[in-house]
Amino acid sequence: MLKLRDFIRLIVMAIFCHRLRAFLTMLCIAIGIAAVVLLTSIGEGIHRFVLSEFTQFGTNLIGINPGRATTVGASVGVFGAERPLTIDDAEALKRIANVEAVIPMVQGNAEIKAFGKSRRSTVYGVGAEFPTVFTFNVSAGRFLPDDDPLAPRAYAVLGYTLKNELFGTKSPLGQYIRIGGSRYRVIGTLESKGQVLGFDLDDAVYIPTQRSLAMFNRDSVMEIDLLYKEGANQQQIVGAIEKLIIARHGKMDVTITTQQQMLEILGSILNVLTFAVGALGGISLLVGGVGILTITTIAVRERTSEIGLYRALGARRIQILALFLGEAAILSGLGGVIGLAVGLLGGQLLQLIFPALPTHFSLFFTSLSVILAIIIGLIAGVLPAMHAAQLDPVTALRAE
Secondary structure (H helix, E strand, O other): OOOHHHHHHHHHHHHHHOHHHHHHHHHHHHHHHHHHHHHHHHHHHHHHHHHHHHHOOOOOEEEEEEOOOOOOOOOOHHHHOOOOOOHHHHHHHOOOOOEEEEEEEEEEEEEEEEOOEEEEEEEEEEOOOHHHHHOOOEEEEOOOOOOOOOOOOOEEEEOHHHHHHHHOOOOOOOOEEEEOOEEEEEEEEEOOOOEEOOEEOOOEEEEEHHHHHHHOOOOOOOEEEEEEOOOOOHHHHHHHHHHHHHHHHOOOOEEEEEHHHHHHHHHHHHHHHHHHHHHHHHHHHHHHHHHHHHHHHHHHHHOHHHHHHHHHOOOOHHHHHHHHHHHHHHHHHHHHHHHHHHHHHHHHHHHHHOOOOOOOOOHHHHHHHHHHHHHHHHHHHHHHHHHHHOOOHHHHHHOO
């Protein structure tokens, strides 16, 4: 009967006496674990990066867009036309309780000229409270004043990149620029905001909404963004918006999207992405399990006479089974630790080579990968171990 001390010694001796086989077994698992850790770190990094980009404007925002997201009923021709969102709608929304700011927004693209230089950039038509809603900081001068929204003055505020491209180190305050053929006076510049989800907010100019409607020949705004007070009841505010729109438009002909809804949708998409990327690494882990199965099967055949000797000395079948499963578990665990180290190191190298690539090592995924390595090793070692345990002692002793 094998004692625990002898049992452990036999496992360790078997591993050291067959170093090449042990190395190949660990390598199978290590490659799979490294792939899982590295790919899930990239997926988790992208997940966190996108969410952080999306939430930098705050979480108490509500977006209102013209038209309904769902379609019901039958077409009724011109009588079913949706009423556009206007600046007057935005002004009316300001009267809702617990609303801090409302921004009617228009976006377009135009050529901007100043002192013989020209650059085609994004033009945002916004209101005076834009920096409050989207957490922008003014670096010089001021933002657009709170003028009559239907008759604003021709003022402009430059983004960080656009200011540098047109004026360099000179101050643009008080200077005149031409946007789409119309003259505007620069009254402020913004601090760098960088790119958000692929949109460069620095290479842009900000002008009053009504001016942008005339510039792009539009009769309605593209979106109205509403900022409500922290701690306010979101559902009550959404309900108040719906009542106001129905009162003004005669029906509910807009789509209201809260920041929470956007984050939930975005989070679910990113979770699928992380899972899909992790599944790719899981395929490598599965291949490693097949490798362990193959190597362990060969090991059983090579050690048939040894198994016969153990059985002749009184080792029970359950002990022979545990012996081979123990080897598989130890080799899988060591391979998992090595793969984990390689994956972590690979992630650090990726960040050095590609600084823009976001990576984040999740404790959950890294721990799960090592546990999976041990489980896969045990599963892959079951059939060979069962075969070894069922060998007849006399037949096994005769084997060469």
